[in-house]
């Protein structure tokens with residue numbers, strides 16, 4: 001088992017500014033927990049919500065994705081709220097469970113190019129019951145999770161080298177080539193291998 005993953009975030013104005021996007025990747029037993037959060041708005045208030053979410057996620061990585069989102073919703077009540085995507089991967093079998101609330105993307109490239117559907121809502125404010133689905137990743141698949149600060153249409157044919165190289169390279173390509181001008185941006189890349 002050798003997985004390659006990377007997380008990057010960038011505030012929309014200046015490098016030094018606080019970011020309302022955040023993410024975490026935690027490896028445990030034979031599993032990988034990946035979560036991405038985009039707090040509403042930007043600047044200090046959003047960064048504080050993102051930090052609050054991160055603190056929760058760092059303690060909850062063993063839970064199933066839908067449960068994580070339900071609990072994160074409770075945890076963020078009283079704040080402006082956030083959207084989030086959560087994945088849990090069994091690194092041995094390639095079984096990937098995912099759940100998402102709000103405008104945040106989970107995509108797979110490789111054996112099959114597809115975008116996974118998240119449900120509308122704002123964690124901390126109002127959400128439907130999170131739906132959790134499970135798919136299978138195959139060796140060579142690339143999982144891309146990104147906030148809406150990244151252009152939604154990732155077309156590898158317009159950027160032939162976009163998904164080339166290791167996870168860190170891909171993450172850097174996505175942040176450089178697809179970042180929008182007017183929002184915080186974040187991205188998690190996982191290259192699945194067995």
Ligand SMILES: [Mn+2]
Pocket residue numbers: 038147148149183184
């Ligand atoms: Mn955003």
